[in-house]
Amino acid sequence: MPAPALTSRPAAARTVTTVRSDTAGELLDLVPARAGLSWVRRGEGLVGWGEAARLEVSGPSALADAAAWWDEYTAGLDVADDLAVAGSGPVLFGSIAFDPVAATSVFVVPEVVVGRRDGVGWITTVGAAPAELPLPAPLDGGAPRLRYADGALDPATWCAAVDAAVARIDAGDLEKVVLARDLLVSAEPALDPRRLLRRLGARFPDCWTFAVDGLLGATPELLLRRTGRQLSSRVLAGTAARGAGAEDDRLAAALLGSTKDRAEHTLAVDSLVRALEPYCSRLTAPAEPELLTLANVRHLATDVVGTQRGTAGLLELVGAVHPTAAVCGTPTPDAAALIRELEGMDRGRYAGPVGWMDARGDGEFGLALRCAELTPDGGARLFAGCGIVAGSEPAAELAETQAKFAAFQNALEG
Numbered sequence: 081m082p083a084p085a086l087t088s089r090p091a092a093a094r095t096v097t098t099v100r101s102d103t104a105g106e107l108l109d110l111v112p113a114r115a116g117l118s119w120v121r122r123g124e125g126l127v128g129w130g131e132a133a134r135l136e137v138s139g140p141s142a143l144a145d146a147a148a149w150w151d152e153y154t155a156g157l158d159v160a161d162d163l164a165v166a167g168s169g170p171v172l173f174g175s176i177a178f179d180p181v182a183a184t185s186v187f188v189v190p191e192v193v194v195g196r197r198d199g200v201g202w203i204t205t206v207g208a209a210p211a212e213l214p215l216p217a218p219l220d221g222g223a224p225r226l227r228y229a230d231g232a233l234d235p236a237t238w239c240a241a242v243d244a245a246v247a248r249i250d251a252g253d254l255e256k257v258v259l260a261r262d263l264l265v266s267a268e269p270a271l272d273p274r275r276l277l278r279r280l281g282a283r284f285p286d287c288w289t290f291a292v293d294g295l296l297g298a299t300p301e302l303l304l305r306r307t308g309r310q311l312s313s314r315v316l317a318g319t320a321a322r323g324a325g326a327e328d329d330r331l332a333a334a335l336l337g338s339t340k341d342r343a344e345h346t347l348a349v350d351s352l353v354r355a356l357e358p359y360c361s362r363l364t365a366p367a368e369p370e371l372l373t374l375a376n377v378r379h380l381a382t383d384v385v386g387t388q389r390g391t392a393g394l395l396e397l398v399g400a401v402h403p404t405a406a407v408c409g410t411p412t413p414d415a416a417a418l419i420r421e422l423e424g425m426d427r428g429r430y431a432g433p434v435g436w437m438d439a440r441g442d443g444e445f446g447l448a449l450r451c452a453e454l455t456p457d458g459g460a461r462l463f464a465g466c467g468i469v470a471g472s473e474p475a476a477e478l479a480e481t482q483a484k485f486a487a488f489q490n491a492l493e494g
């Protein structure tokens with residue numbers, strides 16, 4: 081097993097949070113071109129830059145190692161934080177691998193974090209970083225020239241993988257598996273993450289626009305939020321395309337009434353509830369899903385809320401609930417094995433938890449969906465997947481991945 085790689089060690093530093101009224105512009109406009117971090121929804125959340133510390137970790141104790149490292153790091157800090165709300169004081173951004181045992185998860189402590197919640201803006205600095213807001217830079221030039229290429233599997237081969245998965249489900253091997261594809265894009269000139277984040281944030285205000293170590297996206301799915309003892313999660317599974325005019329309403333009603341999508345959704349909610357229950361004194365999920373309508377697709381959605389008991393930290397809770405059946409399948413081990421067998425690609429941090437936590441242990445982790453990983457050549461690798469259950473049809477699943485890719489492609493092409 082790979083050992084945790086501590087690429088920079090905790091060092092004693094002073095961190096200061098100050099309430100600032102001049103942070104009222106668009107948070108995402110503050111993100112710099114290099115090493116920018118974000119977690120923003122409806123104009124609120126956190127953005128950061130600079131690297132006060134960084135941890136790359138993998139192996140069976142990856143998340144426990146990261147939690148211990150963050151505890152040690154924050155214990156060594158001299159913290160001045162009069163605001164004391166979730167996200168003030170020192171913050172750790174994290175992008176956890178889909179398989180944290182086999183692949184690398186990345187954690188970054190920014191030198192500067194700008195936050196906003198309920199209209200209150202603040203800035204936190206770590207070490208000697210100046211508490212200066214950059215001037216939002218106008219972006220020069222238009223969209224770059226783009227060329228797309230198949231990722232690991234071409235569409236026909238991916239459809240054959242869906243057929244193979246349905247055959248395994250019909251044979252009774254498992255109930256659900258989430259199969260994903262990647263799509264490669266090269267860009268000339270190189271992609272500018274600032275443009276991508278601004279466009280994602282504008283088009284998907286109800287999603288969390290995230291950026292951590294070159295993984296960028298706008299996810300509609302919240303794996304786990306912890307504020308004190310309050311836990312919440314937004315589970316998604318079951319997807320339909322958007323249509324024009326009356327067709328859009330028809331597609332929405334069909335999704336809500338679809339036995340197949342409802343069954344797929346129930347598996348995802350059950351997987352989260354089962355994993356979270358042992359950590360909660362109370363946990364409630366509505367009996368019926370709601371519709372979540374986004375610019376490109378519509379989902380069945382269930383908001384689960386709970387009260388934590390015991391002393392588990394946020395990363396331990398995240399490790400306990402991930403991967404839910406929204407991104408892996410049911411039963412989990414069989415679905416994970418089938419993904420390894422059929423997908424033909426390394427998911428890396430796609431479909432893994434992504435988000436932030438503070439020194440109190442409050443934080444939010446979503447699932448890294450509707451996203452892309454920037455590549456060293458200035459391009460990107462896009463990801464999209466969908467839940468396969470009995471009755472899934474390859475052509476419809478392929479179309480669903482295309483609709484999901486479109487979220488990031490719109491940001492690339494605009």
Ligand SMILES: C=C(O[C@@H]1C=C(C(=O)O)C=C[C@H]1O)C(=O)O
Nearest residue numbers: 316318319406449464465466467
């Ligand atoms: C796997 C993805 O999305 C997940 C799968 C869904 C589905 O199969 O209906 C819906 C939302 C997400 O939980 C993705 O966007 O890549």
